Amino acid sequence: xxxxxxxxxxxxxxxxxxIPDPPHLLRAVDGISxxxxxxxxxxxxxxxxxxxxxxxxxxxxxxxPPLSRLPTGEVLLDGEDLMRLPEGAMxxxxxxxxxxxxxxxxxxxxxxxxxxxxxxxxxxxxLGLFRAEAxxxxxxxxxxxxxxxxxxxxxxxxxxLSGGMRQRAMIAIAxxxxxxxxxxxxxxxxxxxTVQAQxxxxxxxxxxxxGTAVLLITHDLAVVEENAHRVAVMYAGRIVETGxxxxxxxxxxxxxxxxxxxxxxRIREEPEPWLPEIPGMVPGAGDRPRGCAFAPxxxxxxxxxxxxxPPLLGEPHAAACWNPLHD
Amino acid sequence: MxxxxxxxxxxxxxxxxxxxxxxxxxxxxxxxxxxAIYTLNxxxxxxxxxxxxxxxxxxxxxxVQYLKWATGLATGDWGTTFxxxxxVLATILERLPATLLLMGSALAIAILLGLGIGLLGAVxxxxxFDALATSGALFALSFPTFWFGLMAIxxxxxxxxxxxxxxxYELGEEGDPLSLLRHLVLPVMVLALVITATWSxxxxxxxxxxxxxxxxxxxxxxxxxxxxxxxxHALPNAAKPLIALLGVELPFLFSGxxxxxxxxxxxxxxRLFVDALGMKEYPVLMGLMMFTALFVIAGNLxxxxxxxxxxxxxxx
Numbered sequence: 322x323x324x325x326x327x328x329x330x331x332x333x334x335x336x337x338x339x340i341p342d343p344p345h346l347l348r349a350v351d352g353i354s355x356x357x358x359x360x361x362x363x364x365x366x367x368x369x370x371x372x373x374x375x376x377x378x379x380x381x382x383x384x385x386p387p388l389s390r391l392p393t394g395e396v397l398l399d400g401e402d403l404m405r406l407p408e409g410a411m412x413x414x415x416x417x418x419x420x421x422x423x424x425x426x427x428x429x430x431x432x433x434x435x436x437x438x439x440x441x442x443x444x445x446x447x448l449g450l451f452r453a454e455a456x457x458x459x460x461x462x463x464x465x466x467x468x469x470x471x472x473x474x475x476x477x478x479x480x481x482l483s484g485g486m487r488q489r490a491m492i493a494i495a496x497x498x499x500x501x502x503x504x505x506x507x508x509x510x511x512x513x514x515t516v517q518a519q520x521x522x523x524x525x526x527x528x529x530x531x532g533t534a535v536l537l538i539t540h541d542l543a544v545v546e547e548n549a550h551r552v553a554v555m556y557a558g559r560i561v562e563t564g565x566x567x568x569x570x571x572x573x574x575x576x577x578x579x580x581x582x583x584x585x586x587r588i589r590e591e592p593e594p595w596l597p598e599i600p601g602m603v604p605g606a607g608d609r610p611r612g613c614a615f616a617p618x619x620x621x622x623x624x625x626x627x628x629x630x631p632p633l634l635g636e637p638h639a640a641a642c643w644n645p646l647h648d
Numbered sequence: 649m650x651x652x653x654x655x656x657x658x659x660x661x662x663x664x665x666x667x668x669x670x671x672x673x674x675x676x677x678x679x680x681x682x683x684a685i686y687t688l689n690x691x692x693x694x695x696x697x698x699x700x701x702x703x704x705x706x707x708x709x710x711x712v713q714y715l716k717w718a719t720g721l722a723t724g725d726w727g728t729t730f731x732x733x734x735x736v737l738a739t740i741l742e743r744l745p746a747t748l749l750l751m752g753s754a755l756a757i758a759i760l761l762g763l764g765i766g767l768l769g770a771v772x773x774x775x776x777f778d779a780l781a782t783s784g785a786l787f788a789l790s791f792p793t794f795w796f797g798l799m800a801i802x803x804x805x806x807x808x809x810x811x812x813x814x815x816x817y818e819l820g821e822e823g824d825p826l827s828l829l830r831h832l833v834l835p836v837m838v839l840a841l842v843i844t845a846t847w848s849x850x851x852x853x854x855x856x857x858x859x860x861x862x863x864x865x866x867x868x869x870x871x872x873x874x875x876x877x878x879x880x881h882a883l884p885n886a887a888k889p890l891i892a893l894l895g896v897e898l899p900f901l902f903s904g905x906x907x908x909x910x911x912x913x914x915x916x917x918x919r920l921f922v923d924a925l926g927m928k929e930y931p932v933l934m935g936l937m938m939f940t941a942l943f944v945i946a947g948n949l950x951x952x953x954x955x956x957x958x959x960x961x962x963x964x
Contacts, residue, residue, distance in 0.1 A: 383868055415871035423869075428862040433884045433959055442880075443870045478960040494870060 328400060329356035330534050331502055336394035338375050338384075348609060349375045351558035352394070354633075359501065362528065362535040364549030364566070366542060366581070370603050372558040373538045377506045380536075381421050382411050398502065417447035420495040424507040426488035430479035436463070437475030440493050447498045462493035467523055485516035492523065499531050506538045521548050542585050546570055551637075554578050557604055557614035559630075564638030572647040574640035576621045613643065621646070652964035653949065660945045664938065668718065671937045675930060676710045682730045682928040704730060717934065727931035736935040740920065744902070746816060747916035750909070751901045753836045758843035759894070765844070766851025767878065770859055781848055788845035796838045797911035804834060814913035835912040839905055843897075850893055854886040861885070887958050895951025899943040903936070 334354050340347040350372045357363050367373050378384050379392040382403060396403040398419060403411060420443075423429045431439060440462050441455035450458065456475070463471035466489040479487060488508060495503055505524065509517035525548060528535055537549055545552055546566060553563040554577065562575040573579040580599040601618035610616060612627040619626065625643045633641040683700060686692045701707045705716060720727055726736040769778040788796075805813035812818065812831050821827040858864065859882060867877045902917065909918035917936065924932040956962045 381869060383865060409873075412868075412871045412873060415869055417871055421869045423862065423866065425862055429866045431863040431867070431881050431885070432961060434881070442867075442872060442876075446871060446873075446876075480961050491866070494866070 330359045330361075330399065331357040331536075332395070332397040333380070334395040334397070336376065336379060336392065336396060338372075338379050338388070338392050340388065340391060348558045350379060350392075351609075353553075353555070353558075353560045354394075355553050355560065355563060357502070357534050357536060359534055360528065360532045361551065362537055362549045364545030364552045365536060365538045365555060366540065366545055366552060367555035368540060368603050371555040373540075373555055374506055376555070377421065377504050377536070377538055380504060381415060381419065382406075382408075383415075383421070413447070416443040416495070416500070417498045418500055419502040419504065420498070420500045421504040421506065422488070422491050422495045422508045424510050426484050426491055426511060429491055430487055432479050434479075435475065436477050436479065436482070436490050439479075440475075440490070440497050443494065443497050458497065459493070462497050463490070465496075465527065466490070466493045467519075468493075484512055485520065488512060488516075488520055489523065492520075492527070496527055496531065496533065500533060502534045502536065503528075504536045504538070507540070508537075509544065510539070510541075517544075524548070542581055554581070557609055559614065559641065560633060561615065561642070562638075562640040563633070564635070568638045572638075574635070574638065574645040574647050575615075575642045576619050576644075576646065577615045578640075579646055613641075649953075649964050653953075656945075656949050656952075663945065664941055665718075667941045668721075668934065668938060669714070671934060672714045672717070673710070675933060676713075678928075680928060681706065682930065684928070717931070721938065726935050729929055729932055731927060731929065736931045739932060740917070740935055740939060743915060743917045743920045746914060747902065747909070747918065750832065750835055750839070750914055750916055751905065753832060754839035754843060754905075755897070755901060757836065758840040758847055761840070761844045762847025763851045763890075765848035766853075767855050767882075769848065769852045770855035771874075771878065773856065778852075781852075785845040785848050788841050793838060793842055793905075793907045794911055796841060797835070797908055800834045800838050801911070814911070816915060835905075835908050835914055838912075839908050847893075850890060851886070854889050855882060858882045858885045884958055888955055891951050891954045891958065895947040895949075895954075896944075898947030898950070899940055902943045903940040 333356075335352045336350055336354070337348070337352045338350040340349055353372075353376065355363065365373050365376065375384075380396055380403070382389070382392075384392065392404065394404065398414070403414070406414070430436070437456055437459045440459035441450075441452075444450045444455040444458050445452070448455075460471045460475050463474050468474045468486060468489055474482070474486075474490075479490075482490065488511075492508075503524075508524070509520050512520060521544060524535065524537075527533065537545065539545060549566055551563065551565055552569045553560045554569070554575065555561070556577050562569065562573065562578045569578060570582065573582055577599070580597075583597045584599065586596060599618055604610065604614055604617070610627065612625075612629055613619070613631055616622050616626040621644045623644045631641045631643045633639045682704070683697055683706070686697050686700075698707070705713060708716075717727060726740075728735055729739060765781050769775075769781045772778055801813045804811045811833050813834075814831075816831050817824065817827045864877060864881060867881045872881070903921075905916075906918040906922055908914070909916045910922055913919075917939075920932065921936050923929075924936065953964065956964050
């Protein structure tokens with residue numbers, strides 16, 4: 322572990338993506354703030370539609386026009402605000418200082434380019450390596466991500482690789498330039514369960530060796546519990562609870578987190594006849610209630626909940642709730 | 649690969665037989681014939697016409713005529729013209745260079761322009777440029793080619809007097825490359841306009857589809873600049889449908905542009921076809937038809953091989 326420094330590697334402040342859709346304003350991401358230290362893993366958890374992927378795309382500034390103009394707030398990487406960088410300077414950082422692994426390994430690789438060439442591309446672009454050096458480094462990366470016979474795999478086409486192998490290749494691309502920050506957006510969702518575990522193990526290993534900070538986006542709480550140091554739970558575009566993994570999993574304070582944890586299948590002495598679920602659905606980004614967005618589904622709702630949205634309070638374990646549990 | 653080519657060539661044989669049967673049949677179903685012009689000529693007797701018919705073999709039943717023609721073709725004998733008695737193959741081949749020059753220049757210009765316009769339109773979708781390119785293409789495709797040809801002649805040859813209105817050379821300048829170039833400009837411009845219009849539309853939709861793919865997002869996430877993303881990632885992926893299209897258009901390279909060649913008096917294959925049609929030169933018509941059919945088959949074969957070369961997922 323690198324020595325602890327005062328400033329975090331990544332500091333996100335009031336990041337918002339509000340999409341105008343007259344007469345509504347879709348609050349896809351609604352003012353979220355969090356820190357990420359060097360070498361740390363933050364699990365960003367939430368149901369589909371909670372704004373996780375939109376957050377990742379906004380951080381990487383990968384949104385396409387016209388959405389690309391919408392994000393507001395600050396994204397400080399080593400104190401530099403990515404949101405204010407011109408596109409050229411941002412492109413120089415992408416794949417170099419911060420990079421991303423996507424959910425769909427089957428379609429995320431260019432089908433008409435050899436695997437080795439796709440890994441070599443960022444090496445040549447960001448580190449200025451020549452063709453031969455970049456090719457050698459690409460093979461080295463393939464070995465690092467655990468592909469057998471890297472020299473042969475470097476010459477392979479994407480369609481010749483399985484889903485798990487393609488995701489390994491994607492990780493090799495993302496980590497080729499040893500970025501300080503890796504954003505992994507549901508990296509194992511599209512894979513078989515056994516392959517999932519291998520990929521997560523690989524990410525942990527590489528993170529330990531390279532000191533990369535990881536923003537692990539997933540809807541799978543079990544994945545977070547085993548892989549993250551800290552957790553941020555997103556609901557309807559906001560972070561409703563954040564804190565160390567142990568604290569959140571043993572004593573969740575937000576009723577939504579508690580509900581998510583209760584719906585996790587666990588090995589118990591006396592199995593319950595059915596898994597509890599949270600009634601209702603995530604509100605659409607256009608019809609958010611004025612108060613707490615979770616209030617309509619919450620079992621602990623009190624009179625204040627519908628009047629005003631609760632602030633995210635507490636350190637290091639924070640929850641945005643007027644009537645939290647475990648107090 | 650070799651086996652693939654051989655199999656495709658073997659498949660081509662029944663196709664050619666079918667094309668020639670239909671062509672031959674339709675040609676003889678049409679009223680009149682090469683000797684129809686003599687029937688109203690008072691100085692030519694009916695017996696004379698019958699004698700000429702017998703010489704050309706036109707007095708025999710159509711199936712017999714077809715068999716004679718087909719066996720000739722199979723042994724490399726494309727027949728001789730009725731008027732002049734010249735070998736058909738030589739007649740066709742002597743028109744080939746002019747058509748190749750005209751169509752080759754027009755296609756090359758149009759494909760490059762069309763790719764560029766389509767790419768820009770796809771990247772800057774719904775921009776002013778995209779709107780102009782779209783309406784421009786619609787405009788070019790809405791008017792018949794002969795109208796553009798006549799307009800070009802009127803403006804550039806008659807009013808402005810910048811360029812000649814037709815032919816390949818001025819009298820006495822035969823073989824002079826500068827004279828050829830001046831004669832080439834107008835017909836190439838008219839042809840390229842129409843081909844560019846279709847190609848820019850095809851290219852735009854091919855690029856639009858590729859630009860929305862996940863791997864283009866990966867290329868952005870790697871920090872690749874726009875140029876590299878378009879040329880190294882988008883172009884090879886968009887090329888596949890465009891190559892298939894090129895395979896279909898290749899035969900036109902050899903069969904020539906009927907309308908444009910006729911308007912500009914360009915001595916190419918298209919004019920030869922129009923002339924042969926007017927005179928019912930059966931051997932020339934059949935020869936041109938077989939020639940075109942051969943290039944349709946060759947064009948598609950080449951396109952399939954080229955697609956396999958750009959896309960590793962395609963095996964022959």
